[in-house]
Amino acid sequence: MDYSKLEQELGYTFNNKLLLSQALTHTSYAYENKVESNEKLEFLGDAILEVIISKYLYKNYKNLREGEMTKVRATVVCEDSLYVIAKKHNFSDFLKLGRSEIVNNGKERPAILADSVEAIIAAIYLDSNIKNAETFILNNLKEAVETASKHVGMKDYKTVLQEKLQTNGTVHIEYITIDEQGPDHAKVFTVELKVNGKVITHGSGKSKKEAEMHAAQKALEMR
Numbered sequence: 001m002d003y004s005k006l007e008q009e010l011g012y013t014f015n016n017k018l019l020l021s022q023a024l025t026h027t028s029y030a031y032e033n034k035v036e037s038n039e040k041l042e043f044l045g046d047a048i049l050e051v052i053i054s055k056y057l058y059k060n061y062k063n064l065r066e067g068e069m070t071k072v073r074a075t076v077v078c079e080d081s082l083y084v085i086a087k088k089h090n091f092s093d094f095l096k097l098g099r100s101e102i103v104n105n106g107k108e109r110p111a112i113l114a115d116s117v118e119a120i121i122a123a124i125y126l127d128s129n130i131k132n133a134e135t136f137i138l139n140n141l142k143e144a145v146e147t148a149s150k151h152v153g154m155k156d157y158k159t160v161l162q163e164k165l166q167t168n169g170t171v172h173i174e175y176i177t178i179d180e181q182g183p184d185h186a187k188v189f190t191v192e193l194k195v196n197g198k199v200i201t202h203g204s205g206k207s208k209k210e211a212e213m214h215a216a217q218k219a220l221e222m223r
Helices: 004-010 017-023 027-033 039-060 066-076 079-088 099-103 110-127 130-151 157-165 208-222
Strands: 173-181 188-195 198-205
Touching: 017 110, 027 099, 039 066, 039 110, 039 130, 066 130, 079 110, 079 130, 110 130, 157 173, 157 208, 173 208, 188 208, 198 208
Parallel strands: none
Antiparallel strands: 173 188, 188 198
């Protein structure tokens, strides 16, 4: 397979193409074809990812406490974030899956795509050095770290609103997603907040959770 287009997306050219191929080999394909899967690379990549993001937070976010850095890292180093990276760089075009996974649309499964990102990170490291792996990680997650750091201390407006509204009895609160725009890696969600069936306000954000928080915050400011 020609990986030149993928390497261009990654910003890294492999010396050992077999290593790149292995990083994109799911266990289902490996089992059917008696080759090595990307599981061990995924294991190594997960560790590298945690170290690099931890180091980046330690050096660049002096204002965050240890507990806050842990929360930011957990938000960034997760399946959702890695899935976005895989979609952004079209990993699904290069994944090698077994017949069962192909039938079940495995190329779009978040877990499979997220795992492949960790495997690619390890492959870059083994093919060259930690610096190149770090460059790939930060190029793709620096913005996510910045966003997470801004919201790590954010008051839970949804909980506060619920407590205020229920002081005089039970109320029915709904957050309904009414719109989402933009590409997979940069979506903006809009939700409407309903209380007992009545629309109170709207909120927007880069995730549904952020949009719901924004709507709850606006509702509190109105009261």
